[in-house]
Amino acid sequence: MHSLEMLRSPQSIEAGRLTLAAGLTTFPEEILDLADSLEILDLSHNALTTLPDSFAKLRNLRIVFFNNNRFERVPEVLGQCPNLSMISFKSNQLATLPAEALPPQTRWLTLTDNRLQSLPETIGQLPHLQKLMLAGNQLRALPEALAACQNLELIRIAANQLDHLPPWLLTLPRLSWLAYAGNPFSQGGVPVGADTLPQIPWADLSLGEVLGQGASGVIYRGLWRQPQGQFPVAIKLFKGAMTSDGLPEDELRACLAAGAHPHLIGPLGQVAQHPDQKHGLVLPLVPDTYQVMGGPPSLESCTRDTYPADTTFSLAATQAIARGVAAAAAHLHQRGILHGDLYPHNTLINPVGDARLSDFGAASFYDPTDRAVAPALERLEVRAFGCLLEDLVDRCPPARFLRPLQQACTQPDVLERPGFQEVLAALTTFAA
Structure with missing residues (x-):
């Protein structure tokens, strides 16, 4: 993590990468002094709403993160950055994605947890697009032009307002990872409730070390106190109401519907009465040999x-x-x-x-x-x-x-x- 003071002394910044979270409301023009070397820029967790036209001077920029800011519109100036291939605006207030905002080299685009109702048809003109993260928006349709993105391998469209799964999506030659739960057309699985998955009070659980984490949550080593004694378990706590893959309740439904299988890790119960109202699952603890x-x-x-x-x-x-x-x-x-x-x-x-x-x-x-x-x-x-x-x-x-x-x-x-x-x-x- 860098600071504004370090930014004013460029020699103290690692070449090629800048991470700055300092409550910014305007883009620091000092960043442009790094134009010759800056390749990765992370301005997440600020309060930015716009970028200046001078941002286009960052000709060598390859990757940008603007997660958890206040953008309502993806800035068009991004489209003028010739080497920009990865763009992330997770958890902003985006309502508009202008066609001009997408650089031709875009390979990875993250727009999770925003307010987008539509995408421009020009998104189909991104031949390198490989990863597209759109969960948690208000999309009612996907542009058919996306069918031209023959290199698309992963797409997340969960928790939107889609009334059908586009048939062309299932013909893409490289698509391998798809998530679409939480849309009007996607109904199924087991309803999550007290009758379908045991409720395990938070007071009966204790957390230990972190075993791992992914897009949806963090998994801890834990203990489950029962009348017969304490039993080692794994406890997964979800990071929030919306993840890059979709909604926690859809994950719970899938866990239930999957049932038992020797090569699956299924839940023992659902965390209840968490002090911060977090969703969670109690899972069997896989031996340390795994x-x-x-x-x-x-x-x-x-x-x-x-x-x-x-x-x-x-x-x-x-x-x-x-x-x-x-x-x-x-x-x-x-x-x-x-x-x-x-x-x-x-x-x-x-x-x-x-x-x-x-x-x-x-x-x-x-x-x-x-x-x-x-x-x-x-x-x-x-x-x-x-x-x-x-x-x-x-x-x-x-x-x-x-x-x-x-x-x-x-x-x-x-x-x-x-x-x-x-x-x-x-x-x-x-x-x-």
Whole structure:
């Protein structure tokens, strides 16, 4: 974190990146003195409403964060920054996205938790668009021009006002991660209430260390006090009413609807009577021998998970992980649940490859008997599995015989991909 004083002494600022949260109401012109070197600018948690025309002088800027400010309109001047590829305006007051505000190099656009009712048709003129975060707005439709964004891999449209799922969305050749719960057209799952998930009073819980966190919340090691004694558990507390994936209540519904499965982490109960009225889940504590398979995407990788350079997987573990995740996904899709975030960083594994898929924050419901939609939704998620399988095979040379299956899962023609039952059958045959 930097300060205004440091900004006035540019030599004290790390080259290439500036983070400044100081209650700003106007853009500090001193930032323009860094134009030759500044690539990443984070002005989140201020009170900005506009940017000056001089902002265009930041010719080398690649990434900007304006989260938690007071913008009502995405500034058009951003479109004049030739190298700008990642833009984030999460939790502002945006009602307008001008066509001129989108730079041609845009790869990652985050507009979560705003007031947008529409998007410009020119969004379809962004050939590099890969990640589009729109949850928590008031969108009533998506522009059909988005169908031209053939590199789009992840889109979040949960908690909007959409009355249907655009059919063209399910034909995009690279789309792998989709979340649409909390829209008028998306009804399903189990209603969340006292009768469907045990209520666990906050007074009966105690928090320990942080085990991990994602878009929707933070997971802690904890203890659950019961008449028989104290039991170790994991406690997930949601970060707020709106996450980048959607609403906490939709995650709760998905957890309930998923039911029990050996390769899923399901809830034991719902946190009740939290002093700050936070939503939360009590989950079984996975043994310490389990670790996340991969790290979440970086600013550079955008949609793909990250790994230490020396990461390797044994052949036995590779096959076991692939079978476990495929089995969990097959189980979900039989129940009409799109996980929406099928990623290595949401997959816990142990040294022998036992896998547990977690985090239903991006889950959505569909009718598995709807032959017009169900096959495409399942095969969209098969592509996400294909990316996970690619990560495994890349780090396990003896598993190269799985490459044809991985390629089948990621081929551009959505309906030509295998379903999860076919994937699972193939993996079982390889293991025989």
